[in-house]
Structure formats: C-alpha cells, structure tokens
Amino acid sequence: MAPMAFVPKHNQVGFLKKPEGSAGFEQIVDFLKGTHIRYALEHNPTIYVSVIKQFWQTVTVITLDNGEQELKATIDTDEYTISESSVRNKLKLADENGITEFTNAEIFEGMANLGYPIDNTFTFWKKHFTPNWKFMVHHILHCISSKSGGWDQFGSKLATALICLSTGRTYNFSKMIFEAMVANVTSQKKFLMYPRFLSMVLEAKPVNTNLYLAYRLTKKIFGNMNRGFAGVYRPLLANMIAGHDENQGEPHEEPVESQPPPNASVPSTSQPTTEPHPDQELETETELHGSSSDFVHTPPT
Numbered sequence: 001m002a003p004m005a006f007v008p009k010h011n012q013v014g015f016l017k018k019p020e021g022s023a024g025f026e027q028i029v030d031f032l033k034g035t036h037i038r039y040a041l042e043h044n045p046t047i048y049v050s051v052i053k054q055f056w057q058t059v060t061v062i063t064l065d066n067g068e069q070e071l072k073a074t075i076d077t078d079e080y081t082i083s084e085s086s087v088r089n090k091l092k093l094a095d096e097n098g099i100t101e102f103t104n105a106e107i108f109e110g111m112a113n114l115g116y117p118i119d120n121t122f123t124f125w126k127k128h129f130t131p132n133w134k135f136m137v138h139h140i141l142h143c144i145s146s147k148s149g150g151w152d153q154f155g156s157k158l159a160t161a162l163i164c165l166s167t168g169r170t171y172n173f174s175k176m177i178f179e180a181m182v183a184n185v186t187s188q189k190k191f192l193m194y195p196r197f198l199s200m201v202l203e204a205k206p207v208n209t210n211l212y213l214a215y216r217l218t219k220k221i222f223g224n225m226n227r228g229f230a231g232v233y234r235p236l237l238a239n240m241i242a243g244h245d246e247n248q249g250e251p252h253e254e255p256v257e258s259q260p261p262p263n264a265s266v267p268s269t270s271q272p273t274t275e276p277h278p279d280q281e282l283e284t285e286t287e288l289h290g291s292s293s294d295f296v297h298t299p300p301t
Contacts, residue, residue: 004056006192006212007148013196013216014041014143022222028132031240032139035165037173039092041143044216045199050208051075052195061185069182075204082181082201088174090201098172102160110163115234122156130234131225137162138225142217144173146180148191168239 016033018026032038059073071082088096102110104122112118117128126137137158141151145158157176164171177197184193196214 004053004190004192006052006195008215009142009151010146010148010191011144011194011196011214012142013044013214014139015217015219015221016042017219019219021219025132025135025222025225027236027241028135031236032136036092036094036170037144037165040173040197041139043091043196043200044214045196047195047199047212047214048204048206048208049210049212050206051202051204052192052198052212054206055080055198055202056184056190056192059185061182069178071178071181071185075202076207078204080202080204082178082198084174084178086201087178087197090203091174091177091197093174095170095172095174098170098175099160099164100172100175101157102163104156107156107159107163110167111159113237114162114166122159123153124155124159126152126154130231131229132236133234134225135221136165138221139217140165144177146177146184146193148189148193166237166240 014032016029016038018029022029032041054075055073058075059071062070062072064070068083073080073082085096088094107122108118108120111124114133115130116124126134126141129137137154140158140161141147141154145154147154161171161173161176163169177194181193184190195212
C-alpha cells in the first residue's frame with residue numbers, strides 16, 4: 001500500500017468575506033455566516049504533521065455495547081478517542097437531532113427547487129449551478145466533505161446536506177464526518193483525512209512540532225465561480241436571505257493572514273512546504289496560510 005498522503009484540496013479553510021470583486025455573492029456569504037457550519041468552514045487550527053500521521057497510522061474502530069462506534073489512536077504514547085459527539089462538540093455543529101437522509105423522491109424534488117436540472121441520477125454536478133449556488137457547493141465539497149478528488153461532482157449525502165441548508169433544516173454533518181473517518185480506516189484509498197477537524201477534536205501537543213499548512217480559499221474564488229457562466233441567474237431561496245439584508249452595506253474587507261503560534265517550532269526552510277497528493281493540483285483560488293518560508297512539512301522524527 002502506498003504511503004498515506006495529505007490532499008491539499010481536502011478540508012480547506014473557507015472564505016466568508018466580501019472584498020472587492022465579490023459583487024453578486026454578498027447574500028450567499030451572509031447566509032453561510034449565519035449557518036451552524038460556519039465554525040467548521042472557517043476555523044483554522046494549528047495542525048501538526050505528526051498528530052495527523054500518527055492518528056491514521058494507529059487508529060482502530062471500537063464498537064461499544066450500545067452499538068455506537070469510537071475511533072482510538074495513539075499519539076506519542078498517549079491514547080486518544082474520537083466519537084460522533086466529540087466531533088459535534090469541537091466543531092460546534094449542534095446537529096445531534098439533524099437529518100441524515102432523504103428519500104430518492106425528496107432528493108430529486110429538493111434539488112429541482114434549487115434550480116438543478118434533474119436527470120434521475122444520483123451524481124450531481126457543480127457546473128449546473130449558478131455562481132452564487134456554486135459558491136456554497138464548493139465550500140461544502142472542499143471544506144467539509146470527505147472527498148479526496150472528483151471535485152466537480154457529489155452524491156446523495158451532500159445533496160441532502162445542500163437541501164437542508166437552503167431550506168432551513170439541520171443536516172447531521174457530525175455523523176457524516178465521523179462515518180467518513182470510520183470508513184477511511186479500512187479504505188484501500190486511505191489518506192490523511194480531515195487534518196483541520198482532527199486537530200480541532202484531538203487538541204494534541206506532539207513531541208514533533210512540524211506544521212502542516214491548511215490550504216484556504218481566497219477572494220479568487222469569486223472570479224472562478226463566475227468563469228464561463230452564461231446561463232440564467234438563479235437567486236437564493238427567500239428564507240436564505242431573510243434577516244441578512246442589514247449586512248449588505250457593510251464595508252468590503254480583505255482577508256487577514258493567519259500567523260503561526262508563537263511557541264511553534266520553526267524547522268529548516270530547506271524542506272518542501274507541503275506534501276501534496278500525487279493526483280492533485282491546487283486550484284487558483286487556493287493559497288497557503290502563512291509564509292512558505294516559515295513552515296515545513298516533513299514526517300515526524
């Protein structure tokens with residue numbers, strides 16, 4: 001089996017600001033900032049390479065007497081446990097009683113209400129959305145989903161999540177994230193999944209403090225979402241813009257660069273800054289947090 005790798009486009013940091021050039025996206029940005037997934041989209045914790053690698057190298061799935069599952073892993077001789085509830089609490093999702101699935105008919109009806117051209121298949125394409133809707137789909141795919149490729153399409157789970165978000169219902173993202181972690185344990189395509197989320201849940205302080213830089217979306221995303229669009233603009237649903245009008249006049253702001261923690265080890269700059277997945281290339285709206293000269297991405301010693 002090939003060594004597990006980070007996937008730069010996976011579990012990125014979202015961009016919920018309104019700088020110059022974001023005209024037409026104000027409403028969807030305000031909407032996402034008001035949802036229960038905002039913290040999971042935007043939070044950018046300190047990510048230690050050693051923590052993520054040791055977790056996925058040692059993790060096992062434990063089934064409790066009540067049928068629930070937990071993930072147990074060892075990091076620097078200390079044992080860590082992750083459950084669906086710990087994902088929910090640390091990511092501030094508040095979705096314990098959220099929806100987990102719809103019937104096929106509900107999915108098709110819900111997607112049609114969003115303006116998606118239904119073809120009775122369960123492969124949905126990002127390109128069929130207008131730029132404002134595509135912005136939300138893009139964030140769900142790259143910041144929250146467990147996908148490691150195929151960024152232009154998604155299945156019924158993410159379609160259900162999209163329908164729930166746009167209609168004011170709570171989708172159980174915690175369950176989706178945790179079940180994806182469980183599936184990754186035995187997957188033939190196992191990779192270093194959810195580096196941001198694992199860092200938020202584990203809060204581990206390893207011996208080796210080399211950092212992994214979380215890739216983030218930038219203001220270039222607005223141009224990319226508009227690129228090539230020549231269709232009929234699809235507005236957001238009425239309930240999605242209710243209560244957000246007062247934010248439309250706020251001044252434009254530029255993204256603020258995050259800085260490395262003051263107590264972080266800064267290794268030699270002769271090493272590469274990232275360890276990209278061999279089948280992935282960065283999109284143009286994606287950038288690194290911090291300076292490439294301040295961080296390295298190397299295996300733990």
